[in-house]
Amino acid sequence: MAVTLDQTIAQKQHTFLSRMFASQTFWVVIAVILACLFLSFATDAFATQKNLYNITRNITFVAIVALGMTFVIITGGIDLSVGSVLCLCSMVLAVTMHAGYSIEIGILASVLTALAIGAFNGILIAYLGFPPFVVTLGMLSIARSLAMVASNNTVVFQFGPDHDKLLALGGGAWLFGIANPVLYMILLALITGFTLRWTRFGRHIFAIGGNEHAATLTGVPVRQIKVAVYMISALAAGIAGIIQTGWLGAVTTNLGTGMELQVIAATVIGGANLAGGVGTAFGAIVGAALIEVIRNSLGLLGINAFWQGVFIGGAILMAVLFDRIRNFRRSD
């Protein structure tokens, strides 16, 4: 039984199929598909074009933010400020455009706000050693408050000369009747997936989540990368905020309240591990999809909306339970 070097190099631990069956993301996809099939037969309203259009669009805001969150969670961190950052960026865009500036300037201001907040979070965490939970909890409060200051806690629904452009950006459907936010989500997911799998930056993010000390010892620029992931997370929230502004056509200061928990739930359901080192772009999207399908179906099935939390919480626990069972088997 001579094994050549090439065979050893090519040797994989798992085949494609076995890896797929072992992945949490795969089972969540199955759950989403089964739920959709069930709902198509059980209700008349589910498989209508209008409802599917709604669902896909609703998924996107949580999913886009979850893509950014995935970077942070893979490094073993957490970003609780995303809901408030989404609101602040939305408000910066709205206020800037309301003051008569063009949509380009509004978006630029919004994106710069997001990057500045992300950099602030990241520097406190990476260079000053603050716990991510505490820093971003503080930012959750600060960003929401700044949004209120910026707008004087009013509803902004007039966006100056480029009003219509903004609404088209968020509310239109430029390709085959697919809602624009969905297109942005797909594009961002592809970029995220590519970055995680094919770039050195992505590799280093996984290394930091796996063993931060080892990453430091082997010369990975751990601090810079940590700052970068919090900037990415804030940027994702900012982008979602911009799109959501265009879709809603109005911004209030309670936009994105409690969203951080939905986003973290989506990421975890999709297979990311809060301990760090594991996570995918696809998982974040699928997690967001499962949450939205659960919400939608409860409404269609006529179940009291107060039960929503129970089902979403149950989905989080189920997803993690799968992971535990798999680990048990492995350790046997």
Place this chain on the structure above:
Amino acid sequence: MHEIAIPGRSWESEAAATTAGQEDMGGIRLVAVLELTNISKHFGAIQAVNDVSFTLEAGQVVGLMGDNGAGKSTLVKMIAGNFRPSHGTMQMDGKELILHKPVEARQHGIEIVHQDLALCNNLTAAANVYLGRELRLGVGPFRILDYAAMYKRAGQIFAELKSETRPRDLVKQMSGGQRQAVAIARTMLSQAKIVLMDEPTAAISVRQVAEVLNLIRHLRDQGIAVVLISHRMPDVFDVADRVIVMRRGRKVADKKIAASSPEEVTGLITGAIEQVS
């Protein structure tokens, strides 16, 4: 890169290089790669390393022994660029070596295998070997990871090390010996001249110890100078050519393994024997 030639000292280094180069050991001509001269390190009032001098030669394994707090780790950390010596000089190939950061040590061909191995469990063997020095394809800012090349080279290194480690396996699922092989394979990516190993056999099974000692012999056979910090007497006597014993910051012995014995080294470590020349 950060070699500074100090005028008026060059004759000294030349002389040192010549004598070290001509040192004869068992009929084999040995080439000095690193020479430490009167190295000391103190942290405040604590004298961690006190006036230590020795040379490392290519293709030789030096066992560095001593009790906890004897100064072994501090000494090795100075060679690896983690600390700068308070006094004394280090010379590499006859030129003064001043290291500010571990990265600079690596650029000079000094590699370290950390005691905890510094491995990421969630990554593959190849990813760990190349951590921080990933191979990439492309131009300018548009570069992607070159998975194929990394798997291939990592596989070749494991084969050279006669290790059963496979490049695509996750480190999470590996035995202690395989994990050591991954950490050691890192040192073979570049043209390492010196490999410093901190307690590589401390926390693994007996069978795996043999595996690791073999890995050390492979490094030696490729002309690399290996410094083996260890508490385990049998390992040092099995694999090392020379043993250096430290006690309370001082070098108390530096001799050929063949001319020493475990009893003598134990005496030196504990202080029962004061010093041997």
